[in-house]
Amino acid sequence: MKKSDNKNKIINVALFISSTLTSILLLEISLQVVYLIRSGTWLSEDRAAFNIGYTAPVEDRRQYSLRSGYVNEELGIVVNDQGFRGSLPPSDSKMIVTLGDSVPFGAGVKDKETYPAVLGQLLKDEYTSSHKISALNAGVPSYNFRQAYDRLQYDVLNLYDMEAILAITVQAANDMSLLTQYRQDWSPDRTWADVRWHNSWNTPSYSAILHHLFLLTKPKKEQLQEKHESYSTTKMIQTLQSTLNNFEEFCSVNKIPIILMPVDMFYYQTKNISQNQQLKRWDEFQPYVRIWDEIAKEINHELLLSSERSDCVFFLDTRVILDNLDRGLMYHDLIHYSPRGNKIVAESLLKFMRRQNLLADSQ
Secondary structure: OHHHHHHHHHHHHHHHHHHHHHHHHHHHHHHHHHHHHHHOOOHHHOOOOOOOOOEEEOOOOOOEEEOOOOEEOOOOEEEOOOOOEOOOOOOOOEEEEEEEOHHHHOOOOOHHHOHHHHHHHHHHHHOOHHHOEEEEEEEOOOOOHHHHHHHHHHHHHHHOOHHHEEEEEEEOOHHHHHHHHHHHHOOOOOOOHHHHHOOOOOOOOOOHHHHHHHHHHOOOOOOOOOOOOOOOOHHHHHHHHHHHHHHHHHHHHHOOOEEEOOOOOOOOOOOOHHHHHHOOOHHHHHHHHHHHHHHHHHHHHHHHHHHHHOOOEEEOOHHHHHHOOOHHHHEOOOOOEOHHHHHHHHHHHHHHHHHOOOOHHHO
16 A cells, blocks of 8 residues: 555656646747747847847947848848848949938838838939949947947948948937936947847846746836936037047048938927927827937037038938928837838938939939
């Protein structure tokens, strides 16, 4: 009888261990799939601890760039083998290079709906086969102006000859957002990698269960401050000025025009300001508006000054253009254009380049 009881106990323990291990295995598999869906890559493949699928680490001060060959059919994102979103310009065409952050990259819209892609199609439709002009989407989400300049130096010019570039556009808002993230700890070398990409919590490289447990231990994100006076913009603006000087020197030496575009959030800024109250998400985004509005104005003022200093630097003020339209239809969130907004921006860019005679060298 005792032998039978002992045998049953052993069987029960074995069944318990087996069922527990099976449950853990199923949970691990489920969480691995969740990680894959969210980040676009398996946790075991994400060796650099990057948790956004379309990014990958680089060995320069940018810290990250786009992941070559990334495809997400659901989001409509394809990063080609050279590390740029969408199609590459034909080898026999001149091109407009669009540098910047998630706005030119086209966060929230499909490849063909980004303003670089729409601009490329407009150029293709307008210019004959003997005078081809295309657009290269060189935007990388969360880049600031310095990273955008480095993207030009490290990636674009590594792939294309200078003679292929007809003009360059730059639009980036992350000098502002990085300052409000790091505040008194801000420095020119701080990027979004430490917050959004790098796994600074030392979670295991392969276990999805432990990875998600560590995420649960992270403190809640600090509430947005009502005011930004507690952290000075001085050093950030000085770094921006230095980067703008680099762009000015680049266009002066290489005779390639630079078109700067403003930090342009979802609300009316130059006219029709009374209509802001009617915007669908005005109340929701108020904390960001209170923090970012004055900083954005400082940045945009520096962009305007750069265009006034240099004959080959231009400032296309999309704020004025979009303030004449229904801004509620132009954005799908705080700062990213909707497909309709991207179409307006692309058309405005083409008109601006024509008006400034920037496409003449393609003839």
